[in-house]
Amino acid sequence: MIRLLYLLVFALTLSCGKENSPAPSVSNPGNPSSSDWQLPIEEVRDGGVGKDGIVSIDNPKFETIGAADYMDDFDLIIAMHEGGQQHSYPHPILDLHEIVNDKVGNVPVAITYCPLTGTGTAWNRNLDGAVTTFGVSGLLYRNNLIPYDRKTDSNWSQIRLDCVQGPLALQKVETYPMVEMSWFTFKRLFPNENVLSTDTGSNRNYGRYPYNDYRTNNDFLLFPAGRVDDRLPAKERVLSVVVDNRAKVYRFTSFAGGLSAIQDNFLGQDLVVFGSKPDNILMAYQPLLSDGTELLLNVVASLEEGGIVMSDQFGNAWDVFGRAVSGPDQGKRLQPANTQIGYWFAFGAFFDRPEIYE
Amino acid sequence: MSRKTACILICLLATHQAMGQTCCSGGVPVSANLGMPLAQAKAIQFNLAYDLNALNTLKEGFEVLDDRSRKRTTHALLLELGYSITDRWSVDVLISGVRQERKISRSVGDDLTRTTGFGDATILTKYSLLNNERMSLTPGLGIKLPTGASDLLRNDGIALSADLQPGSGATDLIYWLHYAVNSVITEGGTFFLAAIHSRKGINDDYLGSKAYQFGDEWQVGAGLSIQTVIKSWITVPALMIRYRQATSDAIDDQTLPSTGGSWIFANPSIAISTNPETSWTFSLDLPLMARIQGIQVTPTYRLNVAFYHKLYFSKYKSQRS
Numbered sequence: 001m002i003r004l005l006y007l008l009v010f011a012l013t014l015s016c017g018k019e020n021s022p023a024p025s026v027s028n029p030g031n032p033s034s035s036d037w038q039l040p041i042e043e044v045r046d047g048g049v050g051k052d053g054i055v056s057i058d059n060p061k062f063e064t065i066g067a068a069d070y071m072d073d074f075d076l077i078i079a080m081h082e083g084g085q086q087h088s089y090p091h092p093i094l095d096l097h098e099i100v101n102d103k104v105g106n107v108p109v110a111i112t113y114c115p116l117t118g119t120g121t122a123w124n125r126n127l128d129g130a131v132t133t134f135g136v137s138g139l140l141y142r143n144n145l146i147p148y149d150r151k152t153d154s155n156w157s158q159i160r161l162d163c164v165q166g167p168l169a170l171q172k173v174e175t176y177p178m179v180e181m182s183w184f185t186f187k188r189l190f191p192n193e194n195v196l197s198t199d200t201g202s203n204r205n206y207g208r209y210p211y212n213d214y215r216t217n218n219d220f221l222l223f224p225a226g227r228v229d230d231r232l233p234a235k236e237r238v239l240s241v242v243v244d245n246r247a248k249v250y251r252f253t254s255f256a257g258g259l260s261a262i263q264d265n266f267l268g269q270d271l272v273v274f275g276s277k278p279d280n281i282l283m284a285y286q287p288l289l290s291d292g293t294e295l296l297l298n299v300v301a302s303l304e305e306g307g308i309v310m311s312d313q314f315g316n317a318w319d320v321f322g323r324a325v326s327g328p329d330q331g332k333r334l335q336p337a338n339t340q341i342g343y344w345f346a347f348g349a350f351f352d353r354p355e356i357y358e
Numbered sequence: 359m360s361r362k363t364a365c366i367l368i369c370l371l372a373t374h375q376a377m378g379q380t381c382c383s384g385g386v387p388v389s390a391n392l393g394m395p396l397a398q399a400k401a402i403q404f405n406l407a408y409d410l411n412a413l414n415t416l417k418e419g420f421e422v423l424d425d426r427s428r429k430r431t432t433h434a435l436l437l438e439l440g441y442s443i444t445d446r447w448s449v450d451v452l453i454s455g456v457r458q459e460r461k462i463s464r465s466v467g468d469d470l471t472r473t474t475g476f477g478d479a480t481i482l483t484k485y486s487l488l489n490n491e492r493m494s495l496t497p498g499l500g501i502k503l504p505t506g507a508s509d510l511l512r513n514d515g516i517a518l519s520a521d522l523q524p525g526s527g528a529t530d531l532i533y534w535l536h537y538a539v540n541s542v543i544t545e546g547g548t549f550f551l552a553a554i555h556s557r558k559g560i561n562d563d564y565l566g567s568k569a570y571q572f573g574d575e576w577q578v579g580a581g582l583s584i585q586t587v588i589k590s591w592i593t594v595p596a597l598m599i600r601y602r603q604a605t606s607d608a609i610d611d612q613t614l615p616s617t618g619g620s621w622i623f624a625n626p627s628i629a630i631s632t633n634p635e636t637s638w639t640f641s642l643d644l645p646l647m648a649r650i651q652g653i654q655v656t657p658t659y660r661l662n663v664a665f666y667h668k669l670y671f672s673k674y675k676s677q678r679s
Contacts, residue, residue, distance in 0.1 A: 025474045025475065026471070026473050028471040028513060029470065041514065041515040042517070044516045045565065046517060046519050046522070048520075049428070050428070050460050050462040050469050050471065051464070051469035052427070052464045053462050138462075139516065150466065202424070203423055204418070205421075208418075210615055210653060211615045212615050214615070217612065220612040222609060224565055
């Protein structure tokens with residue numbers, strides 16, 4: 001009898017091939033059905049850490065520049081200015097949390113940052129009249145972060161800037177200009193500003209970049225890109241401007257000599273793109289006021305404390321956030337463009353053959 | 359089989375149930391359960407084990423992070439069959455079923471993902487270089503075959519990451535070594551040394567277009583077991599200290615962040631035999647030290663319960679008894 005048992009077990013052993021094994025199964029209760037997604041489902045990936053496995057910062061605190069001693073000069077920081085208030089978010093903290101649910105001025109914003117595409121965005125957390133918070137879904141589309149909102153559990157695309165699954169599907173987010181620069185530039189322009197504190201509620205080592213050489217290794221993507229456009233190195237940081245779902249990118253190399261500006265037009269939208277490769281800053285606005293007044297913008301001699309970057313024919317001085325900080329239009333803002341800085345491969349993956357400014 | 363031979367066999371069994379696979383490395387904890395003790399020619403050995411590997415500790419480098427929200431658990435049911443072709447040559451086959459769980463504790467309810475399926479199968483061939491009542495030395499060479507699924511999707515069609523799959527999708531080479539010296543300290547004492555090296559193959563079909571390779575792994579353990587007889591049961595408590603080192607995983611030949619590391623474990627176990635052919639083994643893995651790459655959930659404990667039975671074909675049994 002026992003021998004018979006052994007024979008059966010051996011037979012089971014030999015028959016345990018992949019083709020004739022019982023079907024393996026997956027259980028993940030609560031996740032949506034595939035029909036809900038506005039993205040090709042086969043290109044949405046589970047990043048491995050699970051929903052909220054990367055913990056968003058929901059009660060951000062801010063500290064002085066001097067307290068941010070984990071920052072190196074070449075580290076990047078993104079900043080926004082709204083309602084008379086500037087908030088700034090160092091990449092080393094965003095690398096580990098990806099989302100900050102904050103309030104700038106009186107605007108509830110979600111700062112979303114994707115370490116894999118290098119893209120950072122600020123968008124309004126007020127959805128259909130109710131303020132919510134965003135969390136990290138643990139999912140990625142073409143390597144890009146998919147935040148979810150905790151009000152409706154809908155999933156959103158960080159680069160597409162819309163809802164890609166759930167009750168709010170296809171709804172667009174309201175974004176705010178976000179300026180990215182190096183820490184050494186930030187310290188020079190805004191020496192008295194506070195930055196997001198490492199007192200995040202999680203004990204993490206913010207002085208260590210967690211993705212090895214990912215930022216500079218052009219051959220290293222964690223997930224399939226989806227669409228590969230190799231006209232530029234995959235990890236070259238570029239500024240993307242999106243109009244009517246088409247993208248045009250601007251390279252730091254166009255600003256290699258220091259602070260300068262490009263007057264451009266993309267699909268009928270006038271743009272002023274300013275940047276400085278030595279200062280590691282690049283941004284674009286529409287040279288317009290909200291009342292339609294057209295501006296002729298020229299860069300100032302150099303970036304100095306306060307972040308003034310351009311002046312116009314009326315004598316206004318404009319800062320990196322597109323604010324008139326002096327002159328007859330003081331307090332007004334340039335019309336924003338739909339911009340993001342990120343790795344070239346990401347824009348090549350999301351947009352059909354982006355135009356490259358040469 | 360003489361009682362003394364049975365005692366040695368059970369001692370060896372206790373020392374064989376000691377190697378643990380400890381982090382997310384493609385499903386089945388193969389090294390935890392691989393390698394039957396030496397037996398006489400034509401013997402068939404059978405080992406059925408349940409293995410629970412709980413990874414609830416979030417670490418960065420040496421430091422434990424104050425975050426208990428992430429839990430990874432692997433449940434495995436492992437069946438190993440061993441056949442001794444001659445007194446020196448033997449072959450073991452290990453098959454398994456595995457359940458991988460990932461749970462994130464959240465204020466709005468837990469996020470749970472669970473996969474279940476057959477794991478990879480392993481075949482190990484061993485050759486006894488030395489085997490007498492004083493000591494034994496047995497090297498082995500094995501292969502792990504990608505019989506487990508490595509392309510499971512969530513119920514919404516989203517592909518799961520490699521570490522949640524029941525199988526690795528790759529063929530691995532396994533180098534195995536076991537050395538034991540009997541009558542150490544006391545007549546029933548056995549010193550043992552166990553080592554395993556796994557050279558990982560590449561899953562060329564990861565996410566449809568990527569090549570994924572789990573990190574190569576080294577484990578070396580040394581310990582002592584003491585045989586005692588309680589009532590008529592042979593009881594063998596053992597303690598092993600084990601070092602495990604795993605290189606980082608790779609995607610398309612690029613090092614995957616937050617994978618790989620080094621660990622030291624204490625591994626107490628006890629084997630209890632009610633008769634010369636049958637025994638139960640209970641073992642526990644407790645991490646003493648870990649230095650991991652990046653941030654990872656890392657082993658908190660591992661439990662293993664195994665039932666072992668050995669059978670001889672009758673004509674050989676009569677010769678051996």
